[in-house]
Amino acid sequence: MPRLNSLLGALAGTFAIALLLCLPARAELVIDGETITDAATFDAAKKEGRLLLYGTYPGDAMSPIIAAFQSDTGLKVDFVRLPTQNMFQRVVSEFAAKKLEADYIDLADLTLVQQLIDRGILNVPHKVPAFDRIPAEIKNPEGRWYGIIRPVSVIGVNKSRVADADLPKSWNDLLGSQWKGGLIGAPSVDAGGSAFTMYAFLRTKIDPGFWKKFAAQAPHIYPAISPVATDLARGEVAIGIGALGEQTALQIKAGAPLTVIFPTEGIMSFALGGGISTTAKNPNAAALFLDWMTSRRGGNVIAAGGAYPANATANRPNVGGLEFPPADQVWNMRIEDWIETRDAAMTEWRQIFGGH
Amino acid sequence: MHSSDQTDLASAARAFTALILFAILTVLVVIPLVMVGYTALIDVVPFSGEGPGHWTLDNFSTVLSPEVGSATVNTLAVSFVGTTVAMILGCGMAWLGARTNVPGKGLVHLSGLMPLFVSLLVAAVTWSLLGAGFSGYLNIILRSLGIPFHIEIRSLLGIAVVEGLYNAPYAYLFIYGALMLVHPDLEEAAAAHGGSLAQTLRMISFPLVRPALMGSALLIFVSIAEDFPVPQILGGPVGIETLSMRIYNMMTRIPAHPNQSSALSVMLTFAVWLLVYAQRRLLAGHDHRTVTGKGLQQRIIDLGAWRWPAAVFVWIYALAAVGLPMWALLESALRSSLFIPNASAFFDFSQFSLHNLTAAAQSPAVQEGLENSLIAATSTALLGGALFFVIAYVVNRSRVPGRQWLEYIAMAPLALPAIVLALGVLWTWVGVPLPVYGTMAILIIAFMARFMPQGYQTIAGSVVQIHDDLENAAFLAGASRWQTLRWIILPLVRGGVIASAFLVFVLSIREVAASLFLYTTHTRVLSIVLLESYDSGLWSNVASISLLYTLLLIAITVAGRRWMRPVI
Numbered sequence: 001m002p003r004l005n006s007l008l009g010a011l012a013g014t015f016a017i018a019l020l021l022c023l024p025a026r027a028e029l030v031i032d033g034e035t036i037t038d039a040a041t042f043d044a045a046k047k048e049g050r051l052l053l054y055g056t057y058p059g060d061a062m063s064p065i066i067a068a069f070q071s072d073t074g075l076k077v078d079f080v081r082l083p084t085q086n087m088f089q090r091v092v093s094e095f096a097a098k099k100l101e102a103d104y105i106d107l108a109d110l111t112l113v114q115q116l117i118d119r120g121i122l123n124v125p126h127k128v129p130a131f132d133r134i135p136a137e138i139k140n141p142e143g144r145w146y147g148i149i150r151p152v153s154v155i156g157v158n159k160s161r162v163a164d165a166d167l168p169k170s171w172n173d174l175l176g177s178q179w180k181g182g183l184i185g186a187p188s189v190d191a192g193g194s195a196f197t198m199y200a201f202l203r204t205k206i207d208p209g210f211w212k213k214f215a216a217q218a219p220h221i222y223p224a225i226s227p228v229a230t231d232l233a234r235g236e237v238a239i240g241i242g243a244l245g246e247q248t249a250l251q252i253k254a255g256a257p258l259t260v261i262f263p264t265e266g267i268m269s270f271a272l273g274g275g276i277s278t279t280a281k282n283p284n285a286a287a288l289f290l291d292w293m294t295s296r297r298g299g300n301v302i303a304a305g306g307a308y309p310a311n312a313t314a315n316r317p318n319v320g321g322l323e324f325p326p327a328d329q330v331w332n333m334r335i336e337d338w339i340e341t342r343d344a345a346m347t348e349w350r351q352i353f354g355g356h
Numbered sequence: 357m358h359s360s361d362q363t364d365l366a367s368a369a370r371a372f373t374a375l376i377l378f379a380i381l382t383v384l385v386v387i388p389l390v391m392v393g394y395t396a397l398i399d400v401v402p403f404s405g406e407g408p409g410h411w412t413l414d415n416f417s418t419v420l421s422p423e424v425g426s427a428t429v430n431t432l433a434v435s436f437v438g439t440t441v442a443m444i445l446g447c448g449m450a451w452l453g454a455r456t457n458v459p460g461k462g463l464v465h466l467s468g469l470m471p472l473f474v475s476l477l478v479a480a481v482t483w484s485l486l487g488a489g490f491s492g493y494l495n496i497i498l499r500s501l502g503i504p505f506h507i508e509i510r511s512l513l514g515i516a517v518v519e520g521l522y523n524a525p526y527a528y529l530f531i532y533g534a535l536m537l538v539h540p541d542l543e544e545a546a547a548a549h550g551g552s553l554a555q556t557l558r559m560i561s562f563p564l565v566r567p568a569l570m571g572s573a574l575l576i577f578v579s580i581a582e583d584f585p586v587p588q589i590l591g592g593p594v595g596i597e598t599l600s601m602r603i604y605n606m607m608t609r610i611p612a613h614p615n616q617s618s619a620l621s622v623m624l625t626f627a628v629w630l631l632v633y634a635q636r637r638l639l640a641g642h643d644h645r646t647v648t649g650k651g652l653q654q655r656i657i658d659l660g661a662w663r664w665p666a667a668v669f670v671w672i673y674a675l676a677a678v679g680l681p682m683w684a685l686l687e688s689a690l691r692s693s694l695f696i697p698n699a700s701a702f703f704d705f706s707q708f709s710l711h712n713l714t715a716a717a718q719s720p721a722v723q724e725g726l727e728n729s730l731i732a733a734t735s736t737a738l739l740g741g742a743l744f745f746v747i748a749y750v751v752n753r754s755r756v757p758g759r760q761w762l763e764y765i766a767m768a769p770l771a772l773p774a775i776v777l778a779l780g781v782l783w784t785w786v787g788v789p790l791p792v793y794g795t796m797a798i799l800i801i802a803f804m805a806r807f808m809p810q811g812y813q814t815i816a817g818s819v820v821q822i823h824d825d826l827e828n829a830a831f832l833a834g835a836s837r838w839q840t841l842r843w844i845i846l847p848l849v850r851g852g853v854i855a856s857a858f859l860v861f862v863l864s865i866r867e868v869a870a871s872l873f874l875y876t877t878h879t880r881v882l883s884i885v886l887l888e889s890y891d892s893g894l895w896s897n898v899a900s901i902s903l904l905y906t907l908l909l910i911a912i913t914v915a916g917r918r919w920m921r922p923v924i
Contacts, residue, residue, distance in 0.1 A: 058892050059877070080876050081877050082876070083608060085607070085608045086608060088610075089401070092401075092404050093403040096404055096405035096787075097793075109610050160697065190610075193610075221595055222595075223592045223595070223605070224592070229893045230895060231488075233694040234488065234695060235695060236488055236491050247894075251694060251695070254693040254896075255707070343611070
């Protein structure tokens, strides 16, 4: 019998080798029936084997996304995370010093993304397979950048300070006289892209006079978004507005008496714009990353973390039982409008709300 | 060898030593400073690919906005009140510890020093937990007790008090050291001539410790004025901005204004330099030495009925600076929800879990941060200790040309806010074709420059104490310069070098501001991991990391307590 066994073993081994040889040398990356990337890109990316991301999404929110990408593709990812302005300056300095090693770069401010394109730093046009499933305002027509992750601004309420009957339902409800005098916390327009797009939305979509009316409520203005979320959770303010959905969901899970309200007039998202670096050492890995991030599969992973993905057919965010509105009800600011209005709008905001 | 050849050789060696030292100090201190000044005078950002730009003075005029005006007022107010608080606490503790029969002297000494080893970032986090207007733990307790009073630590006064609490040890160290050296005969003579305690203090003791008072007050004023974490965490959420915050905000907000930020940095550095210069001038020309060869037996004043109130003062300080913050950290690290409805919830053990603490301890970011902190601090301490010793030796024990200038440059970072230094280091190294920028090396370089004054002075103090005779005797016996250094000087200053390296090690572990523009994901030190956690609003994580950070600093302090000596 031992001889038969070894014969069978040899046969099985030969068969396995034959099977491997018969397989196409190059294969597309397909997950759940969705073609994420074509065979040529996937093959070249696997040969590169690794990917260096320069990103701005907070590390703890980004790590599940990176983990899923690594396990789907087998690539090794290095992630350098800095706040948007620091990242912009670092990228620009490294590019000027011919030391930019990033394969992929994203920033949470589309005006700065455009500056990277103008300087030839983000200048690799790449049309992802899901190109047609991405809304026009969150992609560059040639594929130089995509709005890969889109956090939204909402209203958060601490129910220990607001009775159920008084819960605001709309942005306009925040202008009621019961909320005067530091009861509402809001980020300064200087807090970043999320704050800028929220204030742009409130003025262009809700009421041209919204800023002045809101400033008359004497809201508590914070230099960044996270202290708004923190003070809301502690009860230091009764209501908070801004991109605080994810942090608030975590606090609700931990037992804080909070609730998130998606106002009846709608919500807005702001896009983290990301693309392939001109100096990429692993350009195919970067292309694969963009393909994956904009796919339905990547989109579902992003949505599970509390932000809208680029792909319109992916799930909507759902964190800690909070169901977000469908993606087509979310307003996105066009990059052209952002660039055109930014400086004047920020100056005007500071005049209305005071220095900050 | 002919003797004139020997002289030539010796002077060539001296010139060579001077050249090397000047080169090192130029790279560490002068070029970063020049880069900040240069950026303040041009209209483009260095290494931005925007071309060479043009010379301009506009950055200085445009930066003078109403916001900078209010930031200046805030900075002055916080520094002035904070210094007053620190001086009252530090002097009071020092006097009680050095001169009175207050009960529990061990605790006086411990409370006087311990807050020095609490990170200011952690101090700010814990006082925000304790003293925020509505949700601060102390306010929740006051409300539950029905006391119609609340404190608001997130205010100018609050920032000043916190700065005062944690800067008091500098005053304690200086004044305690000075009081121990005041000859008791002077005070006894005053008492014998009928002077009351108050009169003796005012007319004898106080004037004798005046240099220590002024030195510590200035040091405290400058550290508060340039501090970043405390105003950022306590003032940021309520719209209070100080100059260091303004510099940071101008660099990091969109659109950024690095040129104006540099102009403001230049002005701040100049103001601090003026202060340091004024203090040197005030103290120059007076002889305050009272130490003679005779041994001192310190006179102990009997506080009588005031013994216990004095002890209570010490306990309250220890409670405010260390006890309450540790409780707040523990409370916050053990619970996951930030919301605390009332005082009884503090004892609701069903809310407690070790989950956050263990998660923080096991988090790769925290572990990597700890590793980076230890690497940066160890390297800074070793390289810095060696460099500071060579500088101290050359300045105080040689005839190397320009040695006084070495000292001026080594002391210059004292007048350079950490955040400004970091900016200069960034712009110095970003364009250099060496693998420094974006690595741990740039942090070590920044830390070495940042703590050069403290490290240098600690060693210089021991080098100066060694009498020339010892060296001369060695030379006469035929020893070379190297042999003298190896067998005479090094054994004698070993304590000073270790004390300096230890101090630089602890200060590097605590440092926040100098790392702000220099870290990347894989070179984050522990303080940056903590600041990022704060920025993401993960407070139970913030408290857990803070607790681990504080335990680490306490362990280091306890392990190295025998090298602690009054410094700076």
